[in-house]
Structure formats: C-alpha cells, structure tokens
Amino acid sequence: MDGSISACPDPGALARAVGASMFERDRASRSLGMRLIDIDPGGATMEMAVREDMLNGHGTCQGGFIFALADSAFAFACNSYNRNTVASGCAIDYLAPAFVGERLTAHAREVSRAGRTGVYDITVSNQKGAKIAVFRGRSYEIKGAVTDTSDQA
C-alpha cells in the first residue's frame, strides 16, 4: 500500500505519468516549442505556436511542422496505456494554412484498439477553432513499458 502507480493503477494517473516521462525525453517536440496540455487513456492534446523559422517560402507554416505536432499528439495518445507503441503508418490532409504567431492545438483520440494495433484520429486547429489539418495514425504495440511505475511511491 505504497501509493505507487502500479499498486493503484488509475488509468488517468498512469497516462499522466507516461506523458510526463515521454515529454521529458522528447527533445524534438520540446525544441519545436510543443506543450503537452492533456493526456488520458487513448487521448492527448498538444499545442505549438507557429514560429518564424517554421515558415516556408510562401509565408505559411511548412506542412512538416504541422505533421510533427499531430504526430506527437498521436504518440502520446497511443502510448498512454504505458505499453511501448510505435507508428506503423499515418496520413495527413492539410485543410487550411497556418500563419506565424498562431497557436495550433492537436487533439488526438482513439478510434479503435484491438490486439496490438490501434487507429487514432488527430485534428489540428488554430486558436480560432479553424481546422488546419486532419491526421490518421495506425499504431503497433511492441514489447516493454514506457515508464517504470514500480518505484513511484
């Protein structure tokens, strides 16, 4: 009765512990200024501001950065059960341009999870609620846990 996550496996608390652990190690997401706003079992929300150095020659946010935000939200969502999970593939459709200074939010939710595979939908919107992109990811669970929960007394 130590109050550790393993002894008291509240799925929401577990998801938050996973999120904190992943985010700490995720240099790429942090260097892009991403923030993990929320994580729960099967879902995650991340934010990123569009910076000058993310613009393409057309003055709009390069698609790769929008992808990166959606991809990170996908990764947090599909790993939220503390089972190591990787992407097997994904697809993105760009709907509207994003401009410098805009704050983008990626909201990931689980569509399906069966056996070791899952499908997740991620929507990227700007601060006005306009949809910027939709992303669909397929996940595959591999061996191991994301974070060790045994000593979190």
Next chain:
Amino acid sequence: MDGSISACPDPGALARAVGASMFERDRASRSLGMRLIDIDPGGATMEMAVREDMLNGHGTCQGGFIFALADSAFAFACNSYNRNTVASGCAIDYLAPAFVGERLTAHAREVSRAGRTGVYDITVSNQKGAKIAVFRGRSYEIKGAVTDTSDQA
C-alpha cells in the same frame, strides 16, 4: 549573352537552381543534417544520418524524422519546375526500423502531374539498400515562382 536561366531554360539547370535556392532557406532540413544529393525535373534525392537525438525510447529513429526526410525530398521534387507548390496531403508507411549512425536516402519521383496537382512517390532506404519507409505525397501548385531566374546572369 547573359547566361541567365530564364534565357536558357534548361529544365535540369532550372531544377538545380530551384534546389539551391530552396535548400539555402530551408533551416529545418539543414538543422536535421539533410543533404540535397540530386534534383531534376520531378525528382529529388536527399540524405540524412540518424543521430542520437532522433531516437525514441525504443532506441530506433522516431518516425517523425523519417517522415521529415521523405517530406523534404517530396518538396524539392514537386517544386523543381520553379512553380510554387505545396503539399495537400501525404501518407507514410513504416517498413523497418532505422538505427543510430545509419545513413538514410529518400528518393522522390513524380508519379503524375496534371493541371495544378501532382502525386509523388518517395522511398526511404538505408545505406544497405533496405527499405525503411514509403511515402506518397499529393501536391498543389499555387502562385509564384520558387526562385527569381531573371537576374542570374
């Protein structure tokens, strides 16, 4: 006798001028250590070495970096005609993991180009020739040229 690209519109020379101009402005690709190996009308080849800071918790290259390499090769290929072109969407399938120190090559080729839209296939392989991922991108031509070719006397 000005030797400018516009006066002598060799498509291959134009593609190379576009590639040089885009690469110079493309901080994201350069910060990931990408190199533009080749560019011709409708095609491009880029390389990137897998660095320590690209690894995920499983010790393999995070999918987002493999995507970024393929996405860059796609961008160079679809802009190679010196017409401003953006991605309208894309999809990636991861086939095999990539490990630190490996040298990845993304080879982009045009599948179709009609009106203002195009489809491009990108294959990412490692230095042994093993396929790491396949990527398919759809492009959309917008207004303007990538690089000004009039004063390159």
Next chain:
Amino acid sequence: MDGSISACPDPGALARAVGASMFERDRASRSLGMRLIDIDPGGATMEMAVREDMLNGHGTCQGGFIFALADSAFAFACNSYNRNTVASGCAIDYLAPAFVGERLTAHAREVSRAGRTGVYDITVSNQKGAKIAVFRGRSYEIKGAVTDTSDQA
C-alpha cells in the same frame, strides 16, 4: 411561388432531392443492396447487409464491399449541395471483420470544404455499434449540377 427547390432553396430539401436522383441512377449501390437512410448538407447515412456472395475465403466480408458502402456514403455526402463532385482519393482502415447477415451502416460527415475541395470522414459500424472500418475521402467539385431543380414544382 411554385414551391420548386430552386425557388425555395432549403438546403435539407435540396440534399434529399439530390440523394433521390443519385440513388435512382446508382445501379452499383442498389445491386449491392444498399439503402440511403439519410442525407443532409455535407452528410449521408447508408446501410448494407452482408450477403453470402460478399464473403471471402475466410468467411468474412471482403474488404471491397465495405469500401463500396463507405465510398457510396461519401459520394452522397459530397454531392449533397447539388454540385457535381468526384473523389480525388481516399483511404480506408479495416478495424474488425464483418460477418454474413450483419447490417452495416456507413455514416459520412464533412470535415472540411473550401473552394472546390473537401474532406469527408466515414465510419462503418455493424448493428451492435462496433466499428468495422474508417474511411477518409477527398472530394473535388467539377462543373454542373447533380440534379435539375428547376422543374420540381
């Protein structure tokens, strides 16, 4: 004051007129036993029962028939504004098998519509509400109307 659709362009009534007109001409959907349950601006719901002749060698519904159902719902949804619209591409992920006798429902809803292009999400479920497949379609508006509304007095 003739009560025609053009004179009284209620979007819901227009969508239903389009649906009736399309369905009457759509031999393929009818030969598969599909029914158009509902149509409104940007959305459509279709049903299909899994028949013996839709089974593959594994005794489950062949993916192509699940695709066909989703694809039809997509077509009705993106044509519901009475502007001729075709698919430019789509993707499907199969989530669970469907068995003979099951009643499948495809629910299509608009994700985005801007200029001449749109993105639609279609979910296929069985009669128990279990998700069988998710489908994402991209549409492109061409010339002309789906149905002539001028003489529907």
Next chain:
Amino acid sequence: MDGSISACPDPGALARAVGASMFERDRASRSLGMRLIDIDPGGATMEMAVREDMLNGHGTCQGGFIFALADSAFAFACNSYNRNTVASGCAIDYLAPAFVGERLTAHAREVSRAGRTGVYDITVSNQKGAKIAVFRGRSYEIKGAVTDTSDQA
C-alpha cells in the same frame, strides 16, 4: 514422387495455383468482367473493361470500380504465397478519368513483406498506358492456406 505442388514447391507454380483457385471463387471480380492476366510471387496483373453500368453521372468510370480492380490485383498479389492474407487498409489516388470501352490494367507489385505484414503498390493504367490511379495496400497474414496443394498430383 507425386508431382504435387507441395512436393515440388515451385513458387511460380504455387502462385498460379493460388490465382486459379481464388479467381474461381471470386464472384465479385468475375461479375465485373475482370480477368487475371498474370500472377507470380508477390505480383499480379488484372484487366477490366469499363462498361456502361460503371459510369457515374459525369460519364466517367465511377471510382469504386477502379478501386475494385486495384483491390483485386492487390488481393491476388498478397495471397500468392498460398498463405491466407487480408487487407488491413489501403489508399487510392485518382489521377485521370477512365471512359467507357477503355481497357484498364492493374499491375500489383510487392514493396515490402516482413513477418505477417506487407505493403503492395498497384498502378491502374488504360490501354494507352496512361496512369488512371495509384493504390497502396497493407496486408496482414492470417491462419491457413488459400488452396490445398496436397492433392494436385
């Protein structure tokens, strides 16, 4: 010395035996007038003529029939090793319209096959060699064989 396929497992002969067995059972493909032109380990080629009853309201072949042709070629290719294999998902991009009377050819080739999963690329062209669509399918191997090879003495 029975000359059966299992005793003399020539991969090409096995693929052809699988193809013949699948095609015989495949009412859907036959009712659309498809023909299996060629099958070998990891690859298949199918043909279909565009019929009047495949046209949409715009007078061009409905995308679902082009999908069906590509999907069949995919199914034959990924089952060609005589291991029961189903689609886990796929995506199609339509490149050019197909007209009545045209003869469409779908050529499927294996991109990757590892463990129980595979990726296949299918190109659909018309009789002039113009590309009509590109299709990418992901396969998943389940239990069992496509055809019993033990008694084919």
